Amino acid sequence: MSKNFEDAYKAEVQQNIPDLWNRIESSLPEKTPVVAAETMAPEVKAETIASADKRQNTKSNRKTKKNPYAWIKWASLAAAGLLLVILTPTVLGIGIFSLISGSKMSSDMAANESCAEEPQYAADAEENMMYDADGMEGGFTMDSVTEEAVQEEMAEDVATPESGVQSTPESEGKESVAEQEMGEQESVSAESVYGEMVAEGLKAKVSGIITSSDGIYYRVDLYFEGEDKEIANELFGNDDCYNGDELVVRVYYDITLKPEMLEEYTVTIYRVTTESSGAEETYLQYAAELN
Amino acid sequence: MTQSEFEASVAKIKRGDKEGLKEIYEAYISYIYTIVLGVVGNRENAEDVTSEFFIKIWTVADAYQSNGAHKAWLATIARNMALDFLRKNKREIPTEEFEEDVSLSETPEEEVVGEMSVQEALSTLNEAERQVVDMKVLGEMSFKEISESLGIPMGTVTWRYQNAIKKLRRCGYE
Numbered sequence: 244m245s246k247n248f249e250d251a252y253k254a255e256v257q258q259n260i261p262d263l264w265n266r267i268e269s270s271l272p273e274k275t276p277v278v279a280a281e282t283m284a285p286e287v288k289a290e291t292i293a294s295a296d297k298r299q300n301t302k303s304n305r306k307t308k309k310n311p312y313a314w315i316k317w318a319s320l321a322a323a324g325l326l327l328v329i330l331t332p333t334v335l336g337i338g339i340f341s342l343i344s345g346s347k348m349s350s351d352m353a354a355n356e357s358c359a360e361e362p363q364y365a366a367d368a369e370e371n372m373m374y375d376a377d378g379m380e381g382g383f384t385m386d387s388v389t390e391e392a393v394q395e396e397m398a399e400d401v402a403t404p405e406s407g408v409q410s411t412p413e414s415e416g417k418e419s420v421a422e423q424e425m426g427e428q429e430s431v432s433a434e435s436v437y438g439e440m441v442a443e444g445l446k447a448k449v450s451g452i453i454t455s456s457d458g459i460y461y462r463v464d465l466y467f468e469g470e471d472k473e474i475a476n477e478l479f480g481n482d483d484c485y486n487g488d489e490l491v492v493r494v495y496y497d498i499t500l501k502p503e504m505l506e507e508y509t510v511t512i513y514r515v516t517t518e519s520s521g522a523e524e525t526y527l528q529y530a531a532e533l534n
Numbered sequence: 535m536t537q538s539e540f541e542a543s544v545a546k547i548k549r550g551d552k553e554g555l556k557e558i559y560e561a562y563i564s565y566i567y568t569i570v571l572g573v574v575g576n577r578e579n580a581e582d583v584t585s586e587f588f589i590k591i592w593t594v595a596d597a598y599q600s601n602g603a604h605k606a607w608l609a610t611i612a613r614n615m616a617l618d619f620l621r622k623n624k625r626e627i628p629t630e631e632f633e634e635d636v637s638l639s640e641t642p643e644e645e646v647v648g649e650m651s652v653q654e655a656l657s658t659l660n661e662a663e664r665q666v667v668d669m670k671v672l673g674e675m676s677f678k679e680i681s682e683s684l685g686i687p688m689g690t691v692t693w694r695y696q697n698a699i700k701k702l703r704r705c706g707y708e
Contacts, residue, residue, distance in 0.1 A: 246708065257568065263584060272589075474695065512689075
């Protein structure tokens with residue numbers, strides 16, 4: 244017969260609670276009591292009020308007494324003003340100078356930085372030229388691959404079998420180029436594209452395709468049972484894309500693995516935090532990498 | 535302990551009356567100790583942190599402002615103190631070791647082992663799984679909080695927790 248682990252564990256820990264009171268009590272620092280006026284005894288309260296009145300009286304007496312040296316205060320104020328008038332131009336001059344030199348320095352630094360970036364840029368351009376010179380017809384470099392382009396390609400790939408269009412040798416050639424490039428692209432992790440990984444090792448079934456203006460998404464049903472469901476509730480409970488049983492996500496654009504309808508996959512879920520999500524639909528807050 | 539009882543105890547502490555702290559101690563020692571043990575994962579350290587917790591309550595009670603949720607306030611302080619302890623003693627977070635030698639294989643898919651005590655069941659978990667289970671069950675922390683406090687991805691946390699639950703199921707626990 245199965246027992247509830249959480250309850251059993253908590254019960255067991257609570258059976259063995261140590262007695263720490265003596266240890267705590269001996270370590271308590273001395274405390275000055277904070278006494279509120281309302282909680283004081285009447286005689287203490289009266290005494291406090293009386294002493295407060297006394298203090299106030301003394302203060303008012305001090306105020307009415309004329310200070311014979313009051314003129315010194317005014318004289319020192321006038322002297323300070325005069326000093327300020329003399330010193331201000333000098334101080335301002337230094338200030339402006341330092342501001343100008345500071346801005347010059349920062350622009351110099353920016354210029355240096357841009358110069359430092361140039362060799363890398365040049366190296367990239369050189370690499371691209373070499374890549375183009377290999378004779379790849381209509382090919383695209385890795386740098387120029389945008390997610391939209393890949394999504395379009397995914398759309399074509401998905402549409403092809405459904406529309407019954409036969410692939411030509413030419414298109415096969417293109418596919419092999421694309422596959423080759425996607426192979427290189429495998430180094431780009433879903434995490435770097437989308438954002439934080441939130442769950443892995445979940446079972447999922449591709450149950451539908453959602454066509455949106457910014458690409459094609461797959462509806463992926465994740466099966467949650469028992470503890471998995473508890474985890475899912477905590478992870479996705481507040482999200483529109485989760486209805487308690489299934490989670491609608493977009494699929495990571497790794498087109499080397501085309502999602503098959505009704506196929507079951509082990510998936511890793513990412514929270515889409517980057518702009519590259521392009522998700523117009525608010526419920527597409529997660530991406531799934533199919534394994 | 536009701537909110538008004540708690541506030542009365544705090545008022546006593548403000549007056550320097552240790553009785554107020556003792557009332558809170560008696561009402562919440564098991565709750566606080568369980569949370570702390572869940573985070574630090576070791577009885578000796580849990581006792582240290584729990585003691586420090588009540589000493590802290592004694593000193594911060596003056597600043598306490600009633601918001602009607604004193605239990606959550608206490609839990610937050612306890613958890614933060616335990617996490618601070620973990621950060622300061624990062625190199626020594628020994629999960630409690632158990633003497634019982636339960637020979638179970640690591641794969642959770644194997645057949646269910648008969649009834650086991652909680653400790654026996656816990657001994658089937660590895661240290662990382664045990665830590666996540668403790669933080670989740672005893673420390674009442676969310677996966678996000680665990681992930682942040684351990685500095686590991688949330689996916690790893692949920693993965694470890696799932697694995698641990700599978701192993702515990704095999705020991706007859708749900």
